Amino acid sequence: MSDIMRPIPFAQMMDWILTEHANLGSVFGVRxxxxxxxxxxxxxxxxxxxxxxxxxxxxxxxxxxxxxxxxxxxxxxxxxxxxxxxxxxxxxxxxxxxxxxxxxxxxxxxxxxxxxxxxxxxxxxxxxxxxxxxxxxxxxxxxxxxxxxxxxxxxxxxxxxxxxxxxxxxxxxxxxxxxxxxxxxxxxxxxxxxxxxxxxxxxxxxxxxxxxxxxxxxxxxxxxxxxxxxxxxxxxxxxxxxxxxxxxxxxxxxxxxxxxxxxxxxxxxxxxxxxxxxxxxxxxxxxxxxxxxxxxxxxxxxxxxxxxxxxxxxxxxxxxxxxxxxxxxxxxxxxxxxxxxxxxxxxxxxxxxxxxxxxxxxxxxxxxxxxxxxxxxxxxxxxxxxxxxxxxxxxxxxxxxxxxxxxxxxxxxxxxxxxxxHKPIKPAKPHKVSAPLPLTSCFTAPCRSGCPIQQDIPAYLHAVDEGNLAEALRIIVSRNALPHITGNLCPHPCGAKCERAFYEAEGAQIRTSKLKAARGGFDEVLAELKAAKPAGSSDKRVAVVGGGPAGLATAFFLTRAGADVTIIERTNRLGGVARHVIPEFRISHNDIDADEQLCLAFGAKVELGREVKSVDELKAEGYTDVVVCVGAWAPGHVGLEYGEEHDVLEFLRAAKDGEDLSALGSDIVIVGAGNTAMDAARVAKRLPGVENVRIVYRRTKRFMPADEDELQEALADGVEFCELLAPKGVADGKLTCDVMRLGEPDESGRQRPVATGETVEVPATAVICAVGEHIEGGVYASAGVEVDRKGRPAGTATGVDGVWAAGDCRRGPATFVEAIADAQAVARDMLGADFNAYAEANAAASVEQCYERKGTLSTEAAPLAHSRCLGCAKVCEVCCDVCPNRANVAIDVPGLAQHQVIHVDGMCNECGNCAVFCPWEGRPFKDKLTLFWSAEDMGASENRGFLPQADGSFLVRLASGTGAYDVDDANCGLPEDVRLTIRAVRDNYGYLLAK
CATH class of the missing domain: 3.20.20.70 (Aldolase class I)
Known part of the structure; x- marks a missing residue:
């Protein structure tokens, strides 16, 4: 029974130790x-x-x-x-x-x-x-x-x-x-x-x-x-x-x-x-x-x-x-x-x-x-x-x-x-892959599953570690059209899935390595892209409305797949929010220029200074398809009962253009707590004449939507956080706020703010609203696209033939990497584009390198020279690492590409530690193929697993039922991976079996 530990007889333990060391060079998995x-x-x-x-x-x-x-x-x-x-x-x-x-x-x-x-x-x-x-x-x-x-x-x-x-x-x-x-x-x-x-x-x-x-x-x-x-x-x-x-x-x-x-x-x-x-x-x-x-x-x-x-x-x-x-x-x-x-x-x-x-x-x-x-x-x-x-x-x-x-x-x-x-201010994001733990062949790169574009992260990290920046960038641009922008600004949801984050809080250096590859491999890769022929040919003539990150990425993928693409941008420069809004201390114009060159490498054309009013005008010009990629530029509103509020995007644009903003005064209040609010607060802190910048938020810092690093950077810049305050109105240099308390969780899982009946005043010569921008819906309306109450279409395929959507106008305010994911979807659905040029498991670090990195923390005296990637898709075994009793064992199975994990029932007391760290939604001590030492233990457990029988067969219990099987018979009826795994235990890991 799983929660009862069966001490291993000394003879079996020594046989295990000596045989494992002779065959593998390890002892109880310790290499x-x-x-x-x-x-x-x-x-x-x-x-x-x-x-x-x-x-x-x-x-x-x-x-x-x-x-x-x-x-x-x-x-x-x-x-x-x-x-x-x-x-x-x-x-x-x-x-x-x-x-x-x-x-x-x-x-x-x-x-x-x-x-x-x-x-x-x-x-x-x-x-x-x-x-x-x-x-x-x-x-x-x-x-x-x-x-x-x-x-x-x-x-x-x-x-x-x-x-x-x-x-x-x-x-x-x-x-x-x-x-x-x-x-x-x-x-x-x-x-x-x-x-x-x-x-x-x-x-x-x-x-x-x-x-x-x-x-x-x-x-x-x-x-x-x-x-x-x-x-x-x-x-x-x-x-x-x-x-x-x-x-x-x-x-x-x-x-x-x-x-x-x-x-x-x-x-x-x-x-x-x-x-x-x-x-x-x-x-x-x-x-x-x-x-x-x-x-x-x-x-x-x-x-x-x-x-x-x-x-x-x-x-x-x-x-x-x-x-x-x-x-x-x-x-x-x-x-x-x-x-x-x-x-x-x-x-x-x-x-x-x-x-x-x-x-x-x-x-x-x-x-x-x-x-x-x-x-x-x-x-x-x-x-x-x-x-x-x-x-x-x-x-x-x-x-x-x-x-x-x-x-x-x-x-x-x-x-x-x-x-x-110090505990991070923000609670950790869920690290699990949203899928059940497989019975066999479970090694995966959880970072990749957490990435909206399924970036081949271990592969490019390995290339960076090897010093091959051009190869790393080739891997990146196979899925990512904006390596410089995402190398600076991606909120890296992949990092929340990274097993290395259980070593160091920041996990593998994914975003940093991406930017290093983008800058170091740019010239070589750009020249290759310009010289390359499109991956296919198409009679599609596509208008991409909007030249921001979503539009650039869409043009990149479509032209690479053979389409004739024109980007139509209403301003005088491509780059959208990254170019016009996000402050230069967060991303340089040089990096935005580099991504613009990458995205135009396959020949996309550009029209600047043109605002598109309807799809019909584009169809009349001979475009077969229109991809709407306009940003969420319509301002959100705090809803002040009185007083003036300023739009955050307009404020950031004006600041980036160097306009005189002295009229905002010495005490600026930002209402909102997302990443845009952090940008606005940090920009305001740098304005001449500004003495105090405060962020007013109706919840606490722990529940702010801003990412932890964005929050920490704002704090480091001296921004003051005013928590549990909901703005009412501004007058005479003061913002009156309701004092809130946190009540029961709402549908987002965050505790709902509830007014206490008290009010306070916050000094405010200007109030900037950063509570979420909205989608401009004119183009959708003209094309007959149905949208939800937030102005969003059904998906990248809008439901109207030949009309597509990507980025903010598809999701509402979105991240750059989500915009790239939409661009991929458009290219995949419109032209059948394939984004699997690199098999990340094969391109990642070697098995030996993965084992060498296990267990080593980066210390102040000896920081790690490499990207810290553990190569989980090739060598995970985290459930084996964290089991105190060594009840999870990784074995090599001839005929299967991956190592397999066997759970040894008699050595487990169901402490649950392996379930905490497994990247899947699963519990290895319950969900992995289990070796039983006795019929009594197998009968007391519900695990899928196997028990050796006196006649050489194995009693095997799977979801389909229980039966005795000859694992030497390829036609015995067992799934092949299960049969091969049991046979490998018998033939090569006999010390696991009860004597």
Whole structure:
């Protein structure tokens, strides 16, 4: 059954490890295997080659999780917490899914879901596996890593027979059955090793752990915390850390700090702050325990910090309360570290876990904070291989014995300034592909699906990375007629789908790379286009009404497909909004000129200074088709009860033409909150004599339609945002506004603004309306085109023969890339144009390059030189990366182009993490082809999957039903991709099958 983990027998696990490494060079999917060749630092009378590893959590729960961490470079393992409540009893208390790590991480589980005896077995198996691999694979010294126990949550539970046996057996496992199992297997299988012999096997120490982290649930009384620590030190002789809670900071500090960093939506009250350990109690208790441990010759320290309890308010998890970790916890944990290090003059050992990752671990370790454990970062795409980067970052660093208080203080200040720890103002856009997760062959480029023109993004990013800018531009212009304009101004909806956005907030450098290719490859590609013959021939003579981006793109695609095209533009220059409205600090005339040349390369003709009144006049001139591409130039209106408002497009045009706008005065108010409003505000801020520019919006910044980067640029320019205000009227230099509050969500999903009955006045010498422009409908009316209440036709094919539409006049105010998409549709439907010249999966980075990029974050010290593209269409495997238990496995299937993902039912506890990051609308742990280890488990699951049978056949359940199949028979009745996948598991991945 999917939510019940079945521990892998040691023999099967070692067979898996050795066979996978021999065949693929990886261990549990980890390809970036780290070998420590330097020395090791002492800790607890033991040694660690590197001071980091997995925190007590999902990544240290099973033996394979620990092994994956070890081969990726970890050397300090805080194994998952055990307590008296365990197994089925505990599992019944944990609602599933229990993890969501999309940004800051939340979980609603807290200790091992195994029985305590099973947990012991897992840790001993992992101990043995790491020892054997250290020697066999040359990963480092066999005694170069440390296992740290974690126990909770009350003294009586810790004293219980099963937890006590666990502690004693971790201290010395030599008399346990699992120890004998592992030792005997190793001795019986020496022939499978090149560097492991009997002497080494017999030298493996049975002292699995000599240290413990005391984990206390929120609300544990100070006296109980101290009693537990005293017991662990005095009665169990263990080096002891106490895990502290971020509630030590007090409610007011925590609330203000999270608000300051943009996490104001995270809900919690002061309950835990009142009930948890208080600072005035913690400090003297720590002093007593320092002395107590020293008297017993043991180490004492604090573990900072536990997770942070918050309320479930947005259905994040099926629970009432959940525990927060990750980047939102980092600033709180660093502050706890600062206070404790200052109180104890840096002499109290601090073990750290609170949002550590590759971008801050250097500074943490340099400050003398170690060992460092992590969970959130390795629950994200890249998974355990994020540890590999961390191992290299820490390589060769000198260790401090005390904590540098000034350095920790600087860390806290850096967190305040760094965007890493600030939540974006706007909520993240949905990253899922709007389609169900395929059972097989699911690798896809989600960025491409998010792009209105289906741009071959991985292909051109790879070409840019290779330095071949002309080839990159060839790929781009196969679908995109305006690479310079979109390279500057595209809102890049593709970025919302980018899996790299789970590494860095900006994701792959898609728009930046496009502009680099456009500028760098322009001369060569333009010459090629001018010399090329159209892709086809046509008797179509087409008039394109409007020479803005939509008209230029339409002319490009139609002439490339063989049509005779004339652009008719009412102004004296082509380029539309990009040319006449958008400020030059956002796009230069040179870039607009370049796209104009590209779009005219196939011979489109141009008539300037002509305004078209009707389709009939064009048809009379012999045009077979008319494509209406006029922009949304008709002004929108705020609807002021009194006073004057100015149209935003007219304002921007006048400013760009250099007209005198001093009459607008010193205090300009922009009403609206889209990207055009941001442009207007930034332009107004640059006008001579303007002192203040304010944006008035009836909702909050979080609900503004403007893109995050546009919003941030306006803020950086000094624009003031006046939220929750609805304009009434302007007079005597003041704009009177209704004060609003946010009510229930409307049809757009945003909270509806509701008037409170209060009003305020905002200084306003001029009010500029930026609330949405309208379509000029004259040409449509003359042609008999039916339009909706917003003046839009049915589609690019308007319903009137020979009359087409693209851009704003088809959609209402649209983005440039949407205008290009319309131009594609016109060319496709009118002339059968084909936009599939490049197969992006084949042109993208190689499989080896894709694997090399996995898990590597761009850091301040080592920014990535390439575009950051992960090549998802060629190598996705994100569900494999993020599974702590390695329950999703990517396999090579002869006969199929893509790797296939197999879900191993027995290794899954339905934490749900893979569903969070999968680019499809699906849950890999439910929707991928599932391997079952027993008929019982298959019967308890609804997954489509397969189970080996004693006679060599496979019991296979698909949507069509269940049956036994001979997968060697091509005519057995199974879908071919399913048959080949099952056969590949049997033939090449037999270690996945239960023995």
């Amino acid at each position: 970036k295997i780290v070998r420590h060749e330097g020395g090791a630092d002492p800790i607890f009378n033991e040694k660690i080659e590197s001071p980091f590893g997995p925190a007590a959590g999902p990544n240290s729960q099973l033996a394979q999780n620990i092994v994956a961490s070890y081969v990726a470079g970890s050397r300090f393992f805080e194994v998952k917490t055990v307590q008296v409540m365990d197994g089925a009893e505990l599992s019944a208390c944990v609602n599933k899914p229990c993890i969501v790590a999309e940004d800051e991480c939340y979980n609603c589980e807290w200790s091992t879901e195994l029985e305590v005896s099973q947990a012991l077995n897992e840790y001993v198996k992992a101990w043995w596996a790491c020892k054997l691999l250290s020697r066999e694979l040359g990963l480092g010294a066999a005694d170069g890593f440390v296992f740290n126990m974690s126990v909770g949550y009350d003294l009586e539970g810790i004293k219980s027979a099963k937890v006590d046996n666990y502690i004693e057996s971790m201290k010395d496992a030599s008399n346990t059955a699992v120890w004998a199992e592992c030792r005997d297997w190793a001795l019986a299988n020496l022939d499978r090793f090149e560097h492991v012999d009997a002497e080494f096997v017999n030298s493996v120490s049975p002292h699995v752990s000599t240290s413990v982290t005391e984990s206390t649930l929120h609300g544990c009384p100070p006296a109980e915390i101290e009693r537990i620590a005293t017991y662990l030190i005095c009665e169990k002789g263990l080096n002891t850390y106490i895990k502290c809670n971020p509630t030590l900071l007090g409610y007011d500090y925590a609330r203000a700090r999270l608000n300051e960093l943009g996490f104001d939506y995270i809900a919690f009250d002061d309950k835990h702050f009142v009930e948890d350990l208080q600072w005035e109690d913690a400090v003297p208790m720590m002093r007593r325990l320092i002395d107590l441990a020293a008297s017993h010759g043991l180490a004492f320290g604090v573990k900072l910090t536990n997770t942070f309890p918050v309320d479930v308010t947005r259905s994040e998890l099926p629970s009432e309360e959940m525990y927060m970790s990750g980047r939102s916890l980092f600033p709180l944990t660093v502050e706890v570290a600062r206070r404790i290090s200052a109180e104890f003059d840096g002499k109290l050992r601090i073990s750290y876990s609170g949002g550590a990752d590759a971008r801050n671990i250097h500074d943490l370790y340099a400050a003398g904070i170690w060992p460092i454990t992590m969970a959130t970062t390795v629950l994200k795409p890249g998974g355990y291989e994020r540890f590999s980067q961390i191992a290299h970052i820490l390589e060769g660093m000198e260790r401090r014995e005390d904590v540098d208080v000034a350095a920790v203080t600087a860390l806290g200040e850096k967190a305040t300034e760094s965007s890493l720890y």
